[in-house]
Amino acid sequence: MQSHGHTLKAFDQDLGDLRALIMTMGSFAEAAIEEAMRCLVERDEAAAVQLVEADVQLDELEAEAERRVVELIALRAPMADDLREAIAALKIAGVVERIGDYAKNIARRVRRLPKKRHVEPLSLLPEMAKIAVGMVHDVLDAFVERNPEKAKAVCQRDDALDDFYESIFRTLLTYMVENPQNIGPSTTLLFVAKNLERIGDHATNIAEMVYFAATGERLAEPQPRDEGA
Amino acid sequence: MQSHGHTLKAFDQDLGDLRALIMTMGSFAEAAIEEAMRCLVERDEAAAVQLVEADVQLDELEAEAERRVVELIALRAPMADDLREAIAALKIAGVVERIGDYAKNIARRVRRLPKKRHVEPLSLLPEMAKIAVGMVHDVLDAFVERNPEKAKAVCQRDDALDDFYESIFRTLLTYMVENPQNIGPSTTLLFVAKNLERIGDHATNIAEMVYFAATGERLAEPQPRDEGA
Numbered sequence: 408m409q410s411h412g413h414t415l416k417a418f419d420q421d422l423g424d425l426r427a428l429i430m431t432m433g434s435f436a437e438a439a440i441e442e443a444m445r446c447l448v449e450r451d452e453a454a455a456v457q458l459v460e461a462d463v464q465l466d467e468l469e470a471e472a473e474r475r476v477v478e479l480i481a482l483r484a485p486m487a488d489d490l491r492e493a494i495a496a497l498k499i500a501g502v503v504e505r506i507g508d509y510a511k512n513i514a515r516r517v518r519r520l521p522k523k524r525h526v527e528p529l530s531l532l533p534e535m536a537k538i539a540v541g542m543v544h545d546v547l548d549a550f551v552e553r554n555p556e557k558a559k560a561v562c563q564r565d566d567a568l569d570d571f572y573e574s575i576f577r578t579l580l581t582y583m584v585e586n587p588q589n590i591g592p593s594t595t596l597l598f599v600a601k602n603l604e605r606i607g608d609h610a611t612n613i614a615e616m617v618y619f620a621a622t623g624e625r626l627a628e629p630q631p632r633d634e635g636a
Numbered sequence: 637m638q639s640h641g642h643t644l645k646a647f648d649q650d651l652g653d654l655r656a657l658i659m660t661m662g663s664f665a666e667a668a669i670e671e672a673m674r675c676l677v678e679r680d681e682a683a684a685v686q687l688v689e690a691d692v693q694l695d696e697l698e699a700e701a702e703r704r705v706v707e708l709i710a711l712r713a714p715m716a717d718d719l720r721e722a723i724a725a726l727k728i729a730g731v732v733e734r735i736g737d738y739a740k741n742i743a744r745r746v747r748r749l750p751k752k753r754h755v756e757p758l759s760l761l762p763e764m765a766k767i768a769v770g771m772v773h774d775v776l777d778a779f780v781e782r783n784p785e786k787a788k789a790v791c792q793r794d795d796a797l798d799d800f801y802e803s804i805f806r807t808l809l810t811y812m813v814e815n816p817q818n819i820g821p822s823t824t825l826l827f828v829a830k831n832l833e834r835i836g837d838h839a840t841n842i843a844e845m846v847y848f849a850a851t852g853e854r855l856a857e858p859q860p861r862d863e864g865a
Contacts, residue, residue: 477719484713490706494726501727580819587813594809597823598830 418483425475425496426551432468432503433547437540439465439510440606444536446517447599448529455517458510465507472500495620499550502609506543509602509609519595526592531578532599535571538564539603542610550613555621558614562626568607575600647712654704654725655780661697661732662776666769668694668739669835673765675746676828677758684746687739694736701729724849728779731838735772738831738838748824755821760807761828764800767793768832771839779842784850787843791855797836804829 439458446455476497479485485493520526542561549557579597582589618626668687675684705726708714714722749755771790778786808826811818847855 473723477716477723480709481716481719487706487710490710494702494706497723497726498730501730580823583812583819584816587816590809590812590819594823594826601827 418479418485418489421475421479421483422489422492422496425472425479425493428468428472428475429496429500429503430547430551432465432472432500432507433543435465435468436503436507436510437543439507440513440536440540440543440603443510443513443517444533446514447520448533450517450520450522452518455514458514462507462511465504469500469504473497492620495616499613499616502613503543503547506606506609509606512602513599516595516599520592524592526589526596529596531571531575532596532603535568535575535600535603538568538571539606539610542568542607546610546613546617550617553617553621555618558617558621559626561614562611562618565607565611568604572600572604647708647714647718650704650708650712651718651721651725654701654708654722657697657701657704658725658729658732659776659780661694661701661729661736662772664694664697665732665736665739666772668736669742669765669769669772669832672739672742672746673762675743676749677762679746679749679751681747684743687743691736691740694733698729698733702726721849724845728842728845731842732772732776735835735838738835741831742828745824745828749821753821755818755825758825760800760804761825761832764797764804764829764832767797767800768835768839771797771836775839775842775846779846782846782850784847787846787850788855790843791840791847794836794840797833801829801833 439462442454442458445451446458476493479493480490483489542564545557546561548554549561576597579593579600583593615626618624668691671683671687674680675687705722708722709719712718771793774786775790777783778790805826808822808829812822844855847853
């Protein structure tokens with residue numbers, strides 16, 4: 408039993424390291440969303456270009472997470488439950504990487520906005536981004552704590568984000584109708600809002616995995632919502 | 637050596653079954669994209685609703701693929717290379733499921749289009765969809781054949797798809813500027829075009845995994861392209 412206990416402990420240690428790596432990825436992704444929004448609001452094109460380039464670091468962290476999962480499985484030969492946890496960590500790392508891609512997409516759009524003119528409703532988007540960042544933050548806390556209730560609470564916040572998106576979408580349409588000059592910038596902001604809404608979907612997706620891993624039960628599928636367009 | 641040979645064969649058999657399952661998912665996703673485009677062009681709202689509901693089948697196939705990967709690893713305890721192949725199959729199943737989500741998103745937009753009025757450039761979108769479906773089809777062939785050259789060729793077609801998107805994007809903007817009545821429907825089509833472009837990105841993503849699995853080398857990262865908005 409000694410050696411079995413030893414193996415178990417080594418697996419838990421490795422899995423703990425893997426979770427820490429995924430937390431690092433999460434912090435990176437959160438910071439990227441915030442910085443992308445700052446670049447957008449301040450039309451900071453130079454910083455936006457840097458942010459797009461920095462995304463490769465998140466890709467590398469994901470590749471590192473994958474390497475570690477493969478190593479962990481090959482070395483520790485975990486049994487069914489542990490194996491599922493390792494696979495779940497791999498999937499979550501993939502989702503965090505995609506959240507980073509959305510931040511990158513937002514940064515790419517900065518140069519599409521007019522430099523001088525005030526663009527509405529640019530003031531609403533950072534508020535929407537705060538909800539999205541908060542969801543990413545809390546769902547990764549839930550992941551590390553293996554806390555199903557916290558995961559579930561994150562899912563519930565996705566409705567607020569969807570409502571925010573819908574409201575911004577409608578507002579943007581009215582700006583476009585009002586003045587054809589707004590069509591280009593409004594379209595850019597529409598894609599930004601959509602990216603933020605997708606980040607919320609991905610956070611929800613992680614929450615469902617965390618909930619399932621912790622309880623063995625599936626969260627009820629959310630009602631399919633129509634997406635504003 | 638007999639038993640080692642036996643184990644190898646069993647692993648290959650299981651992996652073959654897993655690949656067949658992923659091909660089934662691919663066929664499902666391809667058909668879903670085509671049907672979503674038909675619904676869009678013909679404003680077939682009833683069929684679009686059915687298509688959205690049918691997507692759950694693809695989710696179930698992905699869950700089945702994941703179960704099989706976990707089983708395969710737990711039962712056959714594959715060595716590093718085989719393990720990586722099993723993990724790659726898991727990741728590819730996840731990407732195919734996301735491709736299905738894009739088809740679902742397109743289907744969801746059908747009811748946003750005006751029923752009677754002709755909407756431009758609705759005639760271009762099915763052509764764009766054909767390229768996307770062709771990429772999905774060929775990359776899954778490359779996956780099953782473990783054919784790196786075919787995978788590479790798929791990546792190269794993504795440029796054509798991106799150009800198509802850019803062209804449709806610009807066309808849609810001109811329609812919106814021309815007549816405010818076009819803004820709503822054009823925005824809907826803009827999201828459809830974006831979904832098709834993203835399907836191409838995902839096919840490229842699979843192609844990179846297939847190429848890496850077959851050659852051990854990374855395909856050169858494509859130049860970051862600006863996305864039309």
